Amino acid sequence: MYKWFLVRRYLHTKLIAFFGIAAVMLCVAMVLVVMSVMGGFLDTVRARSRGLHSEIVVDNGTMQGFPYYAEFTEHLKKELPDVVRLTTPVIWTYGIFRVPRTNFTKPARILGIKLEEYVQVNDFERGLHYDKYFPGTTHLGGQKMPVAGFDASGRLLLPEELESAHRKWRESETDPDKVAEFDRDPFAKTFYPDITPMIPAERVFAVASAEPGYEGPELPGIIVGCDVINYRRPDGNFDRYYARGAQVALTLMPLSPAGNPTGEPPIAMALRYADDSRTGIFEIDSLAVYVGIDLLQERLAMNVQPLAEGGFTKPRINQLLIALHDGVDLNGARDRIADEWTTFRATIEPEMTEVEASLLQHLEVYTWEDLQRSFIQAVEKEKVLVTFLFGMISMVAIVLIGCIFYMIVEKKTRDIGILKALGASGQGIAGLFIAYAGAVGVVGSILGIGLGCLFVWNINGIQDWLASLNPQLRVWSPEVYSFDRIPEVVKRADAIWVASVAVLSSMVGSIIPALIAARVWPVRALRYE
Amino acid sequence: MPQPILRARNLQKSYTMGRATVRVLRGVSVSVEPGEFLVVMGASGSGKSTLLHLLGALDVPDAGSVEFRGADLFSQSPARRGEYRNRDIGFVFQFYHLLPELSVLENVAMPRMVGLPAWKWGSLAKAARADAAEMLERVGLSERLSHRPNELSGGERQRVAIARALINRPALLLADEPTGNLDEATGGGILRLLGAFSQSGQTIVMVTHDAKVAAQAHRRVLLSEGVVREAALTVSGPRSVEPIATKVGL
Numbered sequence: 044m045y046k047w048f049l050v051r052r053y054l055h056t057k058l059i060a061f062f063g064i065a066a067v068m069l070c071v072a073m074v075l076v077v078m079s080v081m082g083g084f085l086d087t088v089r090a091r092s093r094g095l096h097s098e099i100v101v102d103n104g105t106m107q108g109f110p111y112y113a114e115f116t117e118h119l120k121k122e123l124p125d126v127v128r129l130t131t132p133v134i135w136t137y138g139i140f141r142v143p144r145t146n147f148t149k150p151a152r153i154l155g156i157k158l159e160e161y162v163q164v165n166d167f168e169r170g171l172h173y174d175k176y177f178p179g180t181t182h183l184g185g186q187k188m189p190v191a192g193f194d195a196s197g198r199l200l201l202p203e204e205l206e207s208a209h210r211k212w213r214e215s216e217t218d219p220d221k222v223a224e225f226d227r228d229p230f231a232k233t234f235y236p237d238i239t240p241m242i243p244a245e246r247v248f249a250v251a252s253a254e255p256g257y258e259g260p261e262l263p264g265i266i267v268g269c270d271v272i273n274y275r276r277p278d279g280n281f282d283r284y285y286a287r288g289a290q291v292a293l294t295l296m297p298l299s300p301a302g303n304p305t306g307e308p309p310i311a312m313a314l315r316y317a318d319d320s321r322t323g324i325f326e327i328d329s330l331a332v333y334v335g336i337d338l339l340q341e342r343l344a345m346n347v348q349p350l351a352e353g354g355f356t357k358p359r360i361n362q363l364l365i366a367l368h369d370g371v372d373l374n375g376a377r378d379r380i381a382d383e384w385t386t387f388r389a390t391i392e393p394e395m396t397e398v399e400a401s402l403l404q405h406l407e408v409y410t411w412e413d414l415q416r417s418f419i420q421a422v423e424k425e426k427v428l429v430t431f432l433f434g435m436i437s438m439v440a441i442v443l444i445g446c447i448f449y450m451i452v453e454k455k456t457r458d459i460g461i462l463k464a465l466g467a468s469g470q471g472i473a474g475l476f477i478a479y480a481g482a483v484g485v486v487g488s489i490l491g492i493g494l495g496c497l498f499v500w501n502i503n504g505i506q507d508w509l510a511s512l513n514p515q516l517r518v519w520s521p522e523v524y525s526f527d528r529i530p531e532v533v534k535r536a537d538a539i540w541v542a543s544v545a546v547l548s549s550m551v552g553s554i555i556p557a558l559i560a561a562r563v564w565p566v567r568a569l570r571y572e
Numbered sequence: 573m574p575q576p577i578l579r580a581r582n583l584q585k586s587y588t589m590g591r592a593t594v595r596v597l598r599g600v601s602v603s604v605e606p607g608e609f610l611v612v613m614g615a616s617g618s619g620k621s622t623l624l625h626l627l628g629a630l631d632v633p634d635a636g637s638v639e640f641r642g643a644d645l646f647s648q649s650p651a652r653r654g655e656y657r658n659r660d661i662g663f664v665f666q667f668y669h670l671l672p673e674l675s676v677l678e679n680v681a682m683p684r685m686v687g688l689p690a691w692k693w694g695s696l697a698k699a700a701r702a703d704a705a706e707m708l709e710r711v712g713l714s715e716r717l718s719h720r721p722n723e724l725s726g727g728e729r730q731r732v733a734i735a736r737a738l739i740n741r742p743a744l745l746l747a748d749e750p751t752g753n754l755d756e757a758t759g760g761g762i763l764r765l766l767g768a769f770s771q772s773g774q775t776i777v778m779v780t781h782d783a784k785v786a787a788q789a790h791r792r793v794l795l796s797e798g799v800v801r802e803a804a805l806t807v808s809g810p811r812s813v814e815p816i817a818t819k820v821g822l
Contacts, residue, residue, distance in 0.1 A: 045686045049673075052674065462686065465658060469650065
């Protein structure tokens with residue numbers, strides 16, 4: 044009993060114990076921060092990777108794409124209705140994104156999608172900016188530029204379609220803070236071409252002096268990656284310089300089914316900036332733009348084309364995204380879809396041209412994990428490595444605890460003698476110091492978890508504050524780490540694991556001093572004052 | 573004739589100090605009868621404290637034996653010797669040796685804590701605290717229960733040490749110059765307290781070099797250069813064989 048009693052008393056009264064507690068606290072906080080940030084990084088990679096694609100992706104790995112996707116989709120619907128929930132085709136190519144009448148040009152990865160299907164197979168909709176406040180108004184079809192105007196009382200108004208969509212958002216938004224945040228300054232976030240050409244803002248609309256309405260010719264819509272068209276502020280938010288519906292342009296080069304340039308001049312497309320998208324992965328948000336698949340298919344000559352020898356080509360796509368029903372095993376579904384592809388391919392074998400056969404030769408079925416495996420595994424290894432390295436550094440704490448407890452034993456030699464004179468055994472004395480170290484570990488771990496949690500939960504705020512003092516202190520660069528924000532989640536299991544290891548390490552660190560204490564001969568400890 | 577409660581036979585002990593070996597005890601035999609107040613006298617360096625430490629199993633002799641109620645202490649396990657120190661004897665030191673972080677009450681209760689596993693403490697803690705408080709009342713410190721040792725005078729500290737030594741109702745009290753660090757008046761108070769416990773039947777072995785202190789004892793042993801030079805009765809012998817716990821109602 045005396046062990047626990049004295050441990051509690053020593054914890055309160057021994058200043059030197061606070062150094063041990065501080066060492067454990069800092070080590071626990073350090074390892075927890077590393078594990079949480081790296082773990083959050085890994086989880087974000089997984090979640091974002093999952094949200095980028097659908098569960099299953101069919102791809103032949105070429106820019107020319109592959110034909111027979113519509114027929115295969117029908118085949119899947121018929122053969123695997125309990126597995127396949129939805130399919131949607133995707134075309135991608137590379138081009139140049141421009142804003143006319145400015146010198147704004149950027150390289151772009153252009154994706155042709157069916158927006159209404161695409162948002163059902165992945166998390167794309169969650170990252171749409173205007174669609175959040177004006178739900179249902181973002182589309183890739185023909186559209187004019189929406190222009191805000193004024194009502195009779197001078198209040199700024201958007202066209203009715205947008206006002207109505209916004210009312211719908213307000214009614215459905217469950218978080219009053221978000222509505223309040225919108226209401227605080229809705230009109231300052233407006234693009235006034237006549238007053239000042241550029242006002243950094245979040246929700247930007249052009250303004251006319253008359254009634255609200257639409258301006259300009261009807262052009263196909265384009266959704267632009269948020270880092271392509273906007274300026275990212277140091278705090279991670281964006282300044283939008285272009286009004287919604289502003290005219291932009293894409294230039295791209297069509298390829299023949301064999302993969303050669305068609306010889307035609309590059310194609311320029313005029314489009315309207317319908318929305319911007321934020322997946323949270325910088326490589327995507329700084330490169331990707333999204334247009335309607337029919338438009339891109341036509342411009343890339345991947346639609347039905349007449350053949351010189353008569354007949355027509357089959358339309359082509361680059362990827363077929365497949366969403367599964369809930370609860371369907373991912374890898375099992377991939378294997379079954381691959382089997383169905385083999386079966387389907389046999390049925391179309393007789394009618395395939397030579398080029399089509401070559402495009403279908405390397406068609407593969409992937410899960411989203413297959414596609415991201417190399418990236419995820421790299422991050423997993425990085426997490427293990429960094430945690431290991433910081434864990435090794437934390438081993439210093441064991442040595443420190445050893446030193447501190449050696450000093451405590453030296454200082455408490457007389458107490459050890461007293462306790463032995465009162466009947467305490469050597470084992471009991473060793474247990475006292477190991478329990479004392481364990482208590483130091485427990486208190487240090489609790490404080491370390493608290494400190495680590497506080498740090499992780501506020502890590503972006505801390506970085507923003509440091510960056511406000513000196514931009515060079517911004518350590519998390521979205522260009523380097525893919526994500527625009529540092530992960531801020533501490534997992535309970537990580538905290539328990541780190542704390543357990545810390546307590547155990549503290550106890551291990553105290554073993555040698557505890558054994559020295561156990562061997563103290565009472566008469567020598569008590570002989571003199 | 574009563575059987576000795578403690579018997580030391582031919583105790584030898586030497587210490588190495590640098591290159592020199594000092595033979596402190598050169599074959600000391602002494603026995604203590606129940607209820608006896610025995611004083612061990614001798615000049616500084618005569619080996620009296622070493623003898624007391626061996627009798628209290630705080631040290632191990634180079635040769636010889638110490639029997640407590642007929643059982644040789646040094647042929648027993650260290651754990652059993654720990655039990656002996658905890659239950660069968662109580663030690664009072666010249667320099668009090670109280671634990672500075674603990675209150676007076678906690679210091680006195682400490683031997684009880686040492687002797688009990690944590691799972692038994694819960695049910696016995698209240699009784700232990702009550703016993704400690706009662707023992708402190710016996711030594712006249714009932715007003716000082718929550719004080720720390722550094723808030724007490726030397727005499728008060730020694731009273732706490734005596735209360736601590738007797739909390740487990742030991743058969744034998746070993747006192748190593750308990751007045752050696754106190755002024756005459758305060759030392760006199762401590763001697764009167766020990767005398768009262770002796771009167772009540774507590775067996776006491778006390779080390780001192782003060783002849784006036786030795787006059788309180790039933791018997792005295794004079795050590796010189798590591799051997800017993802003289803053993804003399806100062807009074808007619810022990811008057812009781814009962815331990816103090818019975819006599820003072822503890």
